[in-house]
Amino acid sequence: MDGLDLNKEILDIAKTRVYSNLYLQNILDITIQKKYDVIISMFAVLNHLKNTQELEKALMNLKNILTDGGKIIIDLHNPQDSGSKTDFYDNMTRTMEWHYDKKSKIEDSKIIFEIDGKKYIDSHTFRIFTIDEVKQCCANVGLVVKKVYENYDSNKHGSSIS
Ligand SMILES: C[S@@+](CC[C@H](N)C(=O)[O-])C[C@H]1O[C@@H](n2cnc3c(N)ncnc32)[C@H](O)[C@@H]1O
Known part of the structure; x- marks a missing residue:
């Protein structure tokens, strides 16, 4: 099992936990020469x-390192709403605030983790891809969508940690 990420810090953490080849690469510019039976993007x-052009490019790059008959499993964040939510865990509180712009299909999020009294803030911008956009991009690069799980439910926001 190998791994790929754009962020060196994430790969450095992964290195302490797995014995894999870990590639510091952009999914938009994969230069890996190997082929994989399964690719998982979690x-x-x-x-x-940023957009469907980039999604298509990424899917093409994944297809290029997939064996014939191989499978790609993609986990996408797909709500189309704005809101906020706080979850409480043993030693942690997680507060999420998100704003979705329907026209641009862009979601801006802020997540505040408070762990043992210390705050950590993560802000990020997501492009929300509709299932039709995903299917079209797959079709454009010759990938077949075999199964869509959880009905691609746009009402769900944020999974719980358990
Ligand atoms: C929520 S994290 C998931 C991390 C990891 N996949 C996991 O399962 O724990 C999203 C990751 O996507 C990475 N990322 C974002 N854009 C990327 C790109 N263009 N190419 C490769 N990785 C990217 C980020 O650096 C970040 O580590």
């Missing part, structure tokens, strides 16, 4: 892409 990586 936790909204592709939502960091």
Whole structure:
């Protein structure tokens, strides 16, 4: 199992936990020569892409390192609403605030983690891709969408940590 991320800090953390080849690469510019039977893109990586052109490019790059008959599993963040929510855990509180702009399909989010009294803030901008956009981009690069889970439910926001 290999890994790829744009961010060196994330890869440095991963290095302490897995014995894999970890590639510091942009999904838009993959130079890996190997082929994989399964590629998994977890936790909204592709939502960091700016538009459908970039999504298509990323999907093409993944297809290029996929074996014939291989599978790509993509996890996308897809709500189309604005709001806020706080979750409480043993030693942590997580407050999320998000604003979705329908016209641009851009979501700006701020997540405040308070762990043992110390605050950590993460802000990010996501492009929310509709299921039709995803299907079109897949079709454009010759990928077939076999299954869409959870009905691509745009009412769900934020998973719980358990
Ligand atoms: C929410 S994290 C998920 C991290 C990891 N995939 C996991 O399963 O724990 C999203 C990751 O996407 C990475 N990312 C964003 N844009 C990227 C790009 N263009 N190419 C590669 N990685 C990217 C970020 O650096 C970040 O680590």
